[in-house]
Amino acid sequence: VSDAAPAGSGDRILSGRYSLAGFPDLAALDRLFATELQRFALDADKTRSDTDAANFDVRQQIAAGYAMGSFSAGLNRFVIGGRLERTASRFTGNEISFDEQGRYESTRAVSARNSYSNFFPGFHASRPLGKNVTVYGSWTQSIRRPDYTDLVPSRQISRSNLEIEEGNSALRPTLYTNYYPAIE
Numbered sequence: 001v002s003d004a005a006p007a008g009s010g011d012r013i014l015s016g017r018y019s020l021a022g023f024p025d026l027a028a029l030d031r032l033f034a035t036e037l038q039r040f041a042l043d044a045d046k047t048r049s050d051t052d053a054a055n056f057d058v059r060q061q062i063a064a065g066y067a068m069g070s071f072s073a074g075l076n077r078f079v080i081g082g083r084l085e086r087t088a089s090r091f092t093g094n095e096i097s098f099d100e101q102g103r104y105e106s107t108r109a110v111s112a113r114n115s116y117s118n119f120f121p122g123f124h125a126s127r128p129l130g131k132n133v134t135v136y137g138s139w140t141q142s143i144r145r146p147d148y149t150d151l152v153p154s155r156q157i158s159r160s161n162l163e164i165e166e167g168n169s170a171l172r173p174t175l176y177t178n179y180y181p182a183i184e
Contacts, residue, residue, distance in 0.1 A: 045103060045104035046104070048096075048104055048107060049096055049098065049104040052094045052096050052107045053093075053094060053096050053154050053156055054154075055093075055094060056091065056092060056093040056094070056148070056149075056152040056154055057091070057092045057093075058089060058090070058091050058148045058151070058152065059089065059090045059091075060087065060088070060089045060090075061087070061088050061089075062085055062086070062087050062088075063085070063086045064083055064084065064085045064086075065083070065084050066081065066082070066083045066084075067081060067082055068080070068081030068082075069081070075127050075128055076125060076126070076127045077125065077126045077127070078123070078124070078125050079122075079123075079124040079125075080121075080122070080123050080124075081121070081122045082119060082120065082121045082122065083119070083120045083122075084117065084118075084119050084120075085117065085118050085119075085120070085143070086115070086116075086117045087114075087115060087116055087117075087118075087145070087173075088113075088114075088115040089113065089114045089115065089151065089169075090111070090112075090113050091111060091112045091113070091114070091148075091151060091152045091153055091167075091169050092109060092110070092111045092152075092153075093109075093110055093111075093152040093153045093154030093155075093167065094107050094108065094109060094110065094154055094155075095107070095108045095109075095110050095154070095155040095156075095157065096154075096155070096156050096157070097157045097159075098156070098157065098158045098159060098160060099159055099160070100159045100160050101160060102158065102160040102161075110153045110154070110155060111153065112153040112169035112170075113169070114151065114169050114170060114171075116172060116173070118143055118173070118175065119141075120140065120141045120142060120143065121140070121141060122138070122139070122140040122141070123138065123139045123140070124136070124137070124138045124139075124140075125137050125138075129183075133183060133184070134183070134184050135181075135182075135183050136180070136181070136182040136183070136184065137179075137180065137181050137182075138178070138179070138180040138181075139177070139178070139179055139180075140177075140178045140180075141175060141176065141177055141178070142175075142176045142178055143173045143174070143175055143176070144173060144174045144176070145173045146171040146172075146173060146174075149167065150167055150168065150171060151167055151168065151169050151171055152167040152169070153166065153167050153168075153169045154166065154167050155167075
């Protein structure tokens with residue numbers, strides 16, 4: 001598309017704050033198609049090798065339960081709670097093979113499952129230090145699940161490079177312990 005990029009900086013919109021540069025010039029694009037059509041010939045193997053690995057399906061279900069209680073002791077206020085989560089995932093992806101010359105060879109569907117449970121406790125406390133100042137503190141645990149693209153069991157097998165690149169459906173989430181002190 002860069003061969004059909006417009007000359008100049010493009011149109012400015014929203015009081016000149018944004019530029020629409022980068023949109024192709026339609027006349028230049030038409031000329032490009034008319035004069036260099038061979039550049040746009042379909043290469044089915046290249047298309048399959050580029051897109052099959054990126055095609056996947058993820059079904060993830062998260063069931064959770066939460067309990068919380070609070071109480072006061074003198075001027076101190078406490079909140080204690082916990083969240084239990086069960087994560088179950090199903091993945092389908094593609095295994096793409098390339099021959100010894102690096103040419104696309106085949107695509108085969110692959111699938112995997114993953115599940116895990118986590119408990120996330122939390123403890124929060126506050127205490128007024130005067131009429132206008134309160135001290136707060138929290139201790140919690142939280143989660144960051146892996147990105148789907150890292151989990152999907154897609155696989156690229158390159159015999160010419162002797163390489164295999166694949167996702168790992170057995171990855172576990174990253175768990176965090178959080179501390180939050182504050183004075184307000």
